[in-house]
Amino acid sequence: MDARLNNSNVSEPTLDTDRMRDIVLVRIATAGKTLIRADLTRELQPLASHIASPTAWSVLLDRDLAALADAGLVTIKPLGVTATEPGLKRAALVLGLPNLPRTWADAKGGRLMVKALGLDSLAARRMKALLKADGLRNAIVLKAFGLKMRTLPSPARIRVELARLALSRAFGNTAPPDVAGRSGLSAKAGRNLAGRLANPPRDFPTDSRLVGALAAEHVGSAKQDLDALQLALLRRYVTKGAIATPAQARPSKGKVATKRQSPRHAPRIAGAIPVTSLDTHLPSVSQSIERSTKPPMGQLSEIVRPDFPGFVIAVRQLADTVADGWSGNRKAFVSRVWRALADRYPGWQLSEIEFKGMLAEAHRVGELLLANADLKDGASIADVQASAIVYKNTIFHYVRVDD
Template sequence: MTAAIGQSERKFEAHFPELTAKDLVLLRISAGTATRADLQREVAPLLAPRLSGAEFRRSAELGISNLAGSQLVAEAKGRLSATGKGVQVAEALLAPARTPCSTWAEIKLALLIRALRTNDTPAIRKVLQRVEGLAALVLQHHFGKSTARAQSPADLRADLAIIALERAFGNKIKTGFKKGAGLPAKPGRVLAGQLFKQPREIATDGKLIVHLACEIAGSREHSLDALELAVLRGLMSPPRAQPRPARPPTPKPANDRAPISEVAPPSIRAPSPPDMAEFCRAVIDAARPVSEGWPGNRKAFISLVWKAIRNARPDWGLSETAFKGMLAEAHRSGQVELTTADLKDGRDLKSLEDSKILYKNTVWHFVRVQD
């Protein structure tokens, strides 16, 4: 479920040049005036943890010197201010923001708009004041969807469930789900929860959107300020890496043409999810030996079919949730027939519980096998 998919997943720094410490210093100074203490308090967090406090002070001092030499900032009585030329350069860094930014808060909002590749409109600015709205735009940008407006938690959860289902199939199928005709809310959240690094189930659509956006952006807290800071940090350029000293080559034994240490380890094959036809054939083949009933009405517990698939095809890399989601899609498309149990007979309740798939107000327990 965590394999890469064909659909684009973007990083926040795409398309626009990354910002440097000097750029941020100029932006903060352009918001009125600033002291070095202001820069340390308000700008340094955007570059942490890439730069420590001491490293930021050195970078800021070097940036101030360069900006002053370029006649972009001026200093008087310990306060720094932007020149007319400096203001123009700062405004260019804030593209595509259309609203003038006279405060540091407005500048950070413009940087969020830049990071998320969205439009600078009153509606978007209002959305960015709520953690659910910011989280929605983070996910829409990350998964390559339009960020012209923020989707509702329910609509976005449905889209995330489809993305998770496509991941399970290796993006080899078209789900055919239309707006309003997808998975119900709870199984949709379960499926969308597979997009976490450690798959989990979240109780509500709003929490799902916020928690997943925070994980993607790199925020440990689920607050608006924490998510905003994580997104803004994605705009910053990393410090230059110091080259590592080259190690001298290991001498080869004179009596060994191919030392064991030089033998390439066997390559590990990445999981390769099946296409729909292959998946359906494997399900029927796995169901036939464990099916019960009389000719014409034979059926197998979904849980037993899952165990057989898991053991027979580990190369698919499927989780149980992914398997059940794919099975529901196979039933919806008419390639596999699922059926429900008569709960009055009271047999093997554990197998019934392990097998259940909730789909459109119906609970499926069995795969029907055609004789």
């Protein structure tokens, strides 16, 4: 996850000299022959193109080559550059390997990706998966959202974990420890819930599309293919994590950019970083749950998600106001409870899919009781369709109300 900052001046990312120089050395060492200077310039320039113009990059590369030559790691020739024996050993050491990979593609897609992701202890089998687009996307998302899995995960398994994370955040990270631990949500519902983690929040047709979009978003790439993700990760690596967005101005010719404005948009679910809004703090469960109001214009406050007990209390109270039926058999359509809650507590900033996921979780632990509707009742078909929650092969439509 990445925190989005409020609008303020921040320093432009600068190139990490040591990291960039190591990459230059590895590229030369894995060439297996004299590497033409023009080819070296063309291949590595994209790594710094977000902060340096082509002219500035040429100057930086000259500096790195001179430093490597002075250290006895490369030999500069009229048309190209070659790694020396000490240079080959140093390149292998940079990658943390006893011997150099056979090709630049193997070095870039393997150990350099491991270093860029900060996964130095990654097992060999998992590192091999990084050489493919799907494997790299998966690894980026696991790292970005702090998900830990013992085996190589499929997009479906990652979706389950992302849905759990989204649901936990919807509860303000106060849900029971095993929140959605035995998730009974359908694949579509779980995917839509996980889609709340995207910026902007949106639904995805497949698990692979979900994982791909989140991976590209995290590293600041407009594309999801292997080359684009590798480039974005290496750009972050050589600037120690900083990303320049497409909306930001490119540096002028011959200069390295110095300052820019940070993006103003915050992700839908901000995690530990509070999002600011004109909505007021919502009361905790220890207080009476009252309708939230807005402070005077220009006065900011944090968006606070409901805790688990507070959500249950609010749903029970609101369901009681919109319930139908008779004593002992009163129940409220989920859609009506949702509309009432969205109107009464706008500061919670919940989406409908989050609300339904929270209802299912409260039902799972026995704090709320859901029920299904009589599908023969044509008069309520709109509410039936809008209320549907698919959970453990059952479709629920009602929240039961205790008398």
